[in-house]
Amino acid sequence: MQSKGRYLWLLQNALKKIWVRVAGFALLAIVSLVIARVFSGRLPVELTQRSGAAVVEDLLTILASSMLAVTTFSLSIAVSAFASAASSATPRATALLQEDNTTQNVLATFIGSFLFSLLGLIALSAGLYDESSRAVLFAFTIAVIVWVIVALIRWTNHLMSFGRMGDTLGRVEKAATKSLAARIDNPYLGGRPFLNALPQGQQVCATEAGYVQHIDMPALQSIADNAGTKIYLCQLPGHFVYPGKPLMVVTGTQLVSEAVSEACSAVVVGAVRTFEDDPRFGLIVMAEIASRSLSPAVNDPGTAIDVVGRLLRVLSLWSERNEPEPGFPDIHVPVVSVNDLVTDAFRPIARDGAALVEVQCRLIKALLALKSQAPDVFGEAVNDMLAYILDRMNAAGVAPDDMDEVIKIDGVVQLSDS
Numbered sequence: 001m002q003s004k005g006r007y008l009w010l011l012q013n014a015l016k017k018i019w020v021r022v023a024g025f026a027l028l029a030i031v032s033l034v035i036a037r038v039f040s041g042r043l044p045v046e047l048t049q050r051s052g053a054a055v056v057e058d059l060l061t062i063l064a065s066s067m068l069a070v071t072t073f074s075l076s077i078a079v080s081a082f083a084s085a086a087s088s089a090t091p092r093a094t095a096l097l098q099e100d101n102t103t104q105n106v107l108a109t110f111i112g113s114f115l116f117s118l119l120g121l122i123a124l125s126a127g128l129y130d131e132s133s134r135a136v137l138f139a140f141t142i143a144v145i146v147w148v149i150v151a152l153i154r155w156t157n158h159l160m161s162f163g164r165m166g167d168t169l170g171r172v173e174k175a176a177t178k179s180l181a182a183r184i185d186n187p188y189l190g191g192r193p194f195l196n197a198l199p200q201g202q203q204v205c206a207t208e209a210g211y212v213q214h215i216d217m218p219a220l221q222s223i224a225d226n227a228g229t230k231i232y233l234c235q236l237p238g239h240f241v242y243p244g245k246p247l248m249v250v251t252g253t254q255l256v257s258e259a260v261s262e263a264c265s266a267v268v269v270g271a272v273r274t275f276e277d278d279p280r281f282g283l284i285v286m287a288e289i290a291s292r293s294l295s296p297a298v299n300d301p302g303t304a305i306d307v308v309g310r311l312l313r314v315l316s317l318w319s320e321r322n323e324p325e326p327g328f329p330d331i332h333v334p335v336v337s338v339n340d341l342v343t344d345a346f347r348p349i350a351r352d353g354a355a356l357v358e359v360q361c362r363l364i365k366a367l368l369a370l371k372s373q374a375p376d377v378f379g380e381a382v383n384d385m386l387a388y389i390l391d392r393m394n395a396a397g398v399a400p401d402d403m404d405e406v407i408k409i410d411g412v413v414q415l416s417d418s
Contacts, residue, residue, distance in 0.1 A: 005216055005218050005219065006214065006216035006219060006265070006266060006268060009214045009216075009268070010268075016099045018098070018103075018104045018107060018108070021104045021105060021107075021108035022107065022108045022111050022112070024108065025108040025109060025111065025112025025115075026111065026112050026115045028112060029112050029113070029115045029116035029119065029144075030115075030119065032116065032140045032144075033116070033119055033120060033123060033137070033140075035136065035140075036129065036133050036134075036136040036137040036140060037123070037128060037129065037133055055138075056120075056124075056134050056137050056138040056141055057121065057124050059138075059141050059145070060117040060120045060121050060124070060141060061117075061121065063113060063114075063116075063117040063141070063144065063145065063148075064114060064117035064118050064121060067110050067111075067113045067114035067117065067148070068114055070110050070152075071107065071110040071111055071114060074106065074107055074110060074155065075107065077159065078103055078107070080163070081097060081162050081163030082094045082097055082098065082163070084163045084164075085097055085163050085168045088165055088168075088292075089165060089168040089169070089172075089289045089292070090285055090288040090289050090292065092273075092281075092284075092285045092288065093168050093171065093172050093285055093289070095272075095274075095275075096168075096171040096172060096175055096275070097162070097163060097168070097171065100162070100171075102154060102155070102158045102162075103158070103162065105151070105154075106151045106152075106154060106155040106158070109147060109148060109151040110148070110151065113144050113147070113148050116140075116141075116144055117141075117144075120137060120141070124137075165303065168289075169286070169289060169303075169306065169307065169310060172282060172285050172286050172289070173282075173286065173310045173313070173314060175275040175276075175282050176275070176279065176281075176282025176283055176285075176286060176314045177282075177313070177314050177317065178275075178276075179275055179276060179277065179278060179279040179281070179282055180279040180282070180283075180314055180315075180317055180318065181317055182276075182277075182279075183279045183336060184317060184318055184322055185322065185324070186324065187321075187322055187323075187324070187335070187336065188326065188333040188335070189215060189217050189328075189331075189333050190217050190326060190327040190328045190331070191217060191233070191326055191327075191328045191329070191330075191331035191332055191333040192326045192329060192331065192332050192333065193332070193333060193334075193335050194232060194332040194333070194334065194335075195335060198232055198234065198249050199232060199249060199251050200249075200251075201232070201249045201250050201251035201252075202249065202250040202251075202254050202255060203246045203248075203249055203250075204246065204247050204248045204249075204250060204255070204260055204263045204264055205243070205244050205245060205246050205247060205264075206241040206242060206243055206244070206245050206246075206247050206264070206267070206269060207243055207264060208241075208242075208243060208269055209240075209241065209242040209243065209269075210240070210241065210269040210270050210271050211237075211238060211239070211240055211241075211269065211270055211271070211272060211273045211274075212235050212236065212237050212238065212239050212240075212241060212247075212267055212268070212269055213237060213268045213269065213270040213273070213274050213277065213278075214237060214267075214268040214274075214276075214277050215233065215236075215237065215266065215267055215268070215277075216265075216266035216267075216268070217266075217327075217328045217331060218328070219262065219263075219265075219266040220248075220263060220266050220328065220331050221328040221329075221330060221331055223255070223259050223262055223263050223266070224328075224330035224331065225330070226259070227250075227252070227253050227255055227256075227259060228252060228253050229250050229251060229252040229253050229255065229330070230250070230251045230252055230330050230331075230332065231248050231249070231250055231251075231263070231330060231331050231332065232248060232249045232250075232251065232332045233247070233248050233331065233332065233333050233334060234246045234247055234248055234249065234334070235247055235248075235267065236278075236333070236334060236336065237274075237277035237278040238273055238277075238278035238280050238281055241267075241269060247263075247264065247267050248263065248267075250263075279336065279341070280336070280340060280341060280344050282314070283311065283314065283315075283341060283344045283345040284344050284345075286307050286310060286311055286314075286345070287307070287311070287344060287345055287346070287347075287348040287349060288348070289303065289307055290303065290304040290307035290308070290348065290349045290352075290353075291304075291348045291349065291351075291352045293307075294349070294352040294353045294356070294359070295352070301353065301356050301358060301359050304349055304353055304356075304359050305358070305359060305362045307349070308346075308349060308359075308362050308363050308366050309362075309366065311345045311346065311366065312366040312369060312370065314345075315341065315342070315345065315370055315378075316369075316370065316373055318338070318341075318374065318377055318378075319373060319374045319377070320374060320376075320377065321376070321377065338377055338378060338381050339380070339381040339384065341381075342367075342370075342378065342381040342382065342384075342385050343381075343385070346363060346366075346367065346385055347385070347388065349363055350363060350385065350388060350389045350392055351392055354389075354392040354393050354395065354396035354398070355393075355396040355397075355398060357398065357402040357405055357406065360389060360393060360406055361405065361406060361409065363389065364386065364389060364406060364409050365409065367382045367385055367386060367389075368382070368386075368409070370382055371383075390406075393406065
């Protein structure tokens with residue numbers, strides 16, 4: 001899988017915004033009114049007399065008044081769900097709820113229906129429709145009403161789980177799974193890996209502070225081809241940069257100022273981390289949810305145990321190392337550390353749940369399961385994390401009986417004796 005260009009990435013992000021769907025549904029409403037005007041005088045008189053076109057104005061009036069109230073009410077429900085997810089789970093998860101397809105489609109349907117009815121009433125009051133056009137408008141109105149009814153049914157069913165803890169966790173797990181699977185298929189973003197120290201060369205530095213959200217690999221390869229250079233990336237999506245921090249090192253021919261600006265623009269920097277290109281971020285958000293559930297104010301170890309199982313499912317995708325052919329051979333990309341993934345996912349839970357033996361037992365079993373599935377990938381990282389867990393439990397003053405229960409887990413005895 002090749003890395004997307006910057007403009008395609010920006011377009012895909014824009015399409016996730018609710019205003020795009022609202023604008024699309026509003027455009028459909030306008031088109032339908034125009035079509036009704038086009039059919040003026042083209043339908044048989046008998047059909048227009050039997051179509052019920054006389055009541056179209058009353059239907060549009062009812063639709064306009066009801067859709068305004070329903071839209072306002074639905075927006076308040078959505079905002080409440082966002083606030084609930086931020087307070088019960090983590091504020092980082094609200095971005096996933098705001099991109100929910102069902103919510104966006106329903107709200108766009110309600111706003112589009114309101115606009116359709118409002119413009120229809122204006123056109124009728126202006127005398128733009130004859131009997132034939134009214135018949136077409138009546139047919140469109142019936143279709144819009146059916147569309148609204150379907151949307152209401154979907155919205156009612158969706159609200160049963162929208163914004164709840166299980167729903168939020170499921171969305172974060174899905175985003176983390178998708179991001180990690182994409183990185184496993186394309187571990188070096190289409191470039192070549194480098195594990196050693198950065199070479200000496202021309203540094204291209206960031207011009208603003210923020211998180212790296214996306215790297216335009218095709219643009220960087222084009223710059224390397226034109227200049228006959230090799231580019232070594234210093235940062236990956238999710239890394240925090242600031243003015244003067246190197247984004248990449250260019251070896252060979254020095255880049256001219258225009259090429260330096262293009263290379264800098266190829267690294268998209270934003271105010272927040274995003275899930276799509278940053279596999280570590282999804283794991284961090286899930287760990288945040290577990291940490292909050294382990295706080296004395298919440299005291300919900302069951303949620304932490306649930307998160308451990310979800311983290312195991314996500315990380316289990318990485319069963320072997322993948323070495324695909326590079327699509328951008330002149331771009332050298334740092335490797336995502338498995339140790340960083342394991343640390344991001346499990347260290348907050350090990351720290352905040354150090355005194356809870358039920359959480360630690362589940363955590364240790366999950367780590368051992370990862371190690372048994374892919375010892376070459378997770379072996380060293382799991383051993384380090386197990387040692388950290390035992391140290392945290394000792395520091396927390398866990399009772400000897402509870403420590404014995406942990407030590408008895410297969411695979412921990414050798415580590416505790418070493």
